[in-house]
Amino acid sequence: MKLAFDIALRFLKSSKGQTILIVLGIAIGVSVQIFIGSLITGLQKSLVDKTVGSAPQITVAPQEDGDFILDPQAEIKTIKAANPEEITNLVAVTQGPAILKTPAESTTIILRGFDWGAAQGIYKIADRVVKGELGINENEVIIGKDLSKNLNVAIGDAIEMITPTGKTGEFLVTGFFDLQVKSLNESWILTNNGTAQTFLETGEGVSQIEMQVNDVFAADEVAMDVEKRLNDETLIVTNWKEENVALLSGLSGQTASSLMIQVFVLISVVLGIASVLAISVVQKSRQIGILKAMGMHNPKASLVFLFQGFLLGILGAFVGIALGIGLSWSFATFVTNPDGSSLVPFYIDWVFIGVSAGIAVIASTLAALIPAIRVSKLDPMEVIKNG
Template identity: 85%
Template sequence: MKLAFDIALRFLKSSKGQTALIVLGIAIGVSVQIFIGSLITGLQKSLVDKTVGSAPQITVSSKVDGDFILDAQAKIKTIKAANPDEIINLVAVTQGPAILKTANDSTTIVIRGFDWDAAEGIYKITDRLVKGKLGTSENEVIIGKELSDNLSVKIGDTIEMITPKGNTGEFLVTGLFDLQVRSLNESWILTDEASVQTFLETGTGVSQIEMQVKDVFAADAVALTVEKRLKDDSLVVTNWKDENEALLSGLTGQTASSLMIQVFVLISVVLGIASVLAISVVQKSRQIGILKAMGMHNPKASLVFLFQGFLLGILGAFVGIGLGIGLSWSFATFVTNPDGSSLVPFFIDWYFIGISAGIAIAASTLAALIPAIRVSQLDPMEVIKNG
């Protein structure tokens, strides 16, 4: 085996131009795989973070609109126990519609109250504050920047709200937020849980329990586990995958298209390697014939070309990894939004890169099977005689 390896290495060194060309072909194939894979994964990650990452991924609520969940803390303990390793960022939310009145205008809003610390994990409200501060005292609220602009409400103003039952309440505006969704900025008013429960007269009841999971794409499975653990027919458990079928379909389509491109790139690389090595068999046929005439058996002669394919795959994979990471970094750095932020974030998945490199090495080795089989069929005397 060592002899076959040494001969393979010598053959590669003797045709440096041809070797460099094959390595470059493999490297381009690997770099395209890594670049497209990283681009699609980064795009999906960015899209999920912007849509699902800053929103509840599983929600537990009452089946009857307007009803509230009693014993919320007991329900939260049960939910946590359903899958403690996967479920994160639980928060109980009390919410309801109301009419916001100002001196000159009025509009329908949704007032939502929760524990600020618990809600931080999902909504990242501290980071979304554009001005002012969170309301830390009773009847202090923060409103969306669009709602502030529409009604000319500023920090320090007192606003009046009326519930559908006719209850009124006055609230002090302490800050403005931007959830990066205009409809929410125009309709949500956020405050602490106690203020909403008092205003809406819900007692200790909450409207829903919201949570996130570590693996967003496992939300449906976790939701099913939560539903089985709660064993409460009055509650309904929903997840983002069921409510965002269009988004999920788009992500699936992106993954499928990326896979197809990578498969065709791989096929082109395999065909290129097989054809070049097949030519190499013709070029080296006299040397191989001499070696076989001197006693080298067919399996060892075939190993020469299998080792060539393996070595070419390793070299091409390492060069391709460097090129692929460089392309991904360049795209993330120089292709930007108008505000200067990256259009697609730079993302490296070492597991995916390792798989791409492994596939390239395996494909390169398998591509060498065709010339290896051809070598085993060579008649040494005929080759030496005819040159």
């Protein structure tokens, strides 16, 4: 085996131009795989973070509209026990519609109240306050920046709200928030849980319990665990996957297209290696014939080309990894949004890179099977005779 390896190495060194060409071909194939894979993964991760990462991924709410979860702490304890390793960032939310009145005009809004600390994990409200501060005292609220512009409301202003039951209340605006979703900035008013419960007359009850999970794509499975654990027909458990079918379809389409591109790139690399090594058999047929005439058996002669394919795959994989990471970094650095942020974040998945490199090495070795089989069929005397 060592002899076959040494001969393979010598053949590669003797045809440096051809070797460099094959290595570059493999490297380009690997780099394209890594670049496309990293690009699609980074795009999906960014999209999921922006749409799902700052929103509840599982929600537990009463089956009937207008009902409340009367003992939220007990339900939260039960929910945590359903899958403690996956469930994170639980927050009880009290919410309801109301009419916001100002001296100039009025509009329908959604009043949402929760514990600011618990809500930070999901909504990161403290980071989204663009002016002023959170309303931690009774009857203090923060409103969306777009709503403040629409109604010409300033920090320190008192606003009046009316519930569907006719209850009125006056609230102090302590800050403006930006959730980066215009519809929410125009319709949400946020406050502490106590203020919302008092104004909406829910007592100790809450409207729903929201949570996130470690693996967002496992939200449906975790939701099933929660539903089984609660075992309460008056509650309904929903998850983001069933409510965002179009988004999931788009992500699946991206993944499928990425895999197809990578497969065709891999096929082209395999065919290129096989064709070049097949030509190498013709070029080296005299040397191989002499070696076989001197006693080298067919398996060892075939191993020479298998080792060539393996070595070419190793070299091409390493060069391809460097090119792929360089391409990904360049794209993330120089292709930016108008605000200067990266259009697609630089994302490196070392497991994916390792798998891509491994596939390239295996494919290169398998591509060498064609010339290896051809070598085993060479008649040494005929080759030497024909020169």
